[in-house]
Amino acid sequence: MNKKASFIAGILFVSVAVLVFFAIRSFRCPSADVISQTNAVEESVSETVTALYSDAAETQTQNETVVEAADAGSDFSGVLRSSHFSVFEVVNAQTGEEVSPRVALGSSYSDCYLSFDDSSRCEILLSASSGSAREGTYELFDHTVSVTYSDGKGAEYEILSDNSGSFSGISVPYGEYNVIFR
Numbered sequence: 001m002n003k004k005a006s007f008i009a010g011i012l013f014v015s016v017a018v019l020v021f022f023a024i025r026s027f028r029c030p031s032a033d034v035i036s037q038t039n040a041v042e043e044s045v046s047e048t049v050t051a052l053y054s055d056a057a058e059t060q061t062q063n064e065t066v067v068e069a070a071d072a073g074s075d076f077s078g079v080l081r082s083s084h085f086s087v088f089e090v091v092n093a094q095t096g097e098e099v100s101p102r103v104a105l106g107s108s109y110s111d112c113y114l115s116f117d118d119s120s121r122c123e124i125l126l127s128a129s130s131g132s133a134r135e136g137t138y139e140l141f142d143h144t145v146s147v148t149y150s151d152g153k154g155a156e157y158e159i160l161s162d163n164s165g166s167f168s169g170i171s172v173p174y175g176e177y178n179v180i181f182r
């Protein structure tokens with residue numbers, strides 16, 4: 001029995017040695033191709049992050065330009081021309097209390113927008129689930145934007161300003177809410 005145990009131990013030793021040999025042999029250091037691919041991915045990520053920061057800075061500059069244009073008194077026409085606004089907040093029209101945009105506009109509220117172009121045309125999307133924006137024309141009267149939609153219906157949006165008279169947003173009535181765009 002002692003010889004049998006020695007024989008089994010020898011076979012196990014040789015098996016483990018062979019496994020270790022092949023394990024060491026199959027282990028390789030990263031090849032130059034893998035290293036260059038990793039570097040390319042890192043460079044691509046770096047470029048993407050730089051582009052994102054650049055876009056964010058450009059957007060902030062555009063928003064600051066819009067506010068500066070509003071400082072020229074109550075003539076907000078410069079604010080509206082070629083402008084695109086996003087939902088800033090939603091308030092209950094009766095109480096003035098802030099309401100979650102998700103509650104008032106649905107889960108896709110971040111897709112909602114209000115835009116104006118240079119040729120007195122506007123477009124608004126208040127219900128992203130409907131998938132279609134309302135288009136129309138607009139006229140500016142002091143702090144009011146009078147809109148006539150392509151279906152003939154009309155609406156009035158209020159231009160909001162802070163204590164110094166600077167543009168602070170556009171209030172659009174939507175059912176029991178006022179949606180504030182900036």
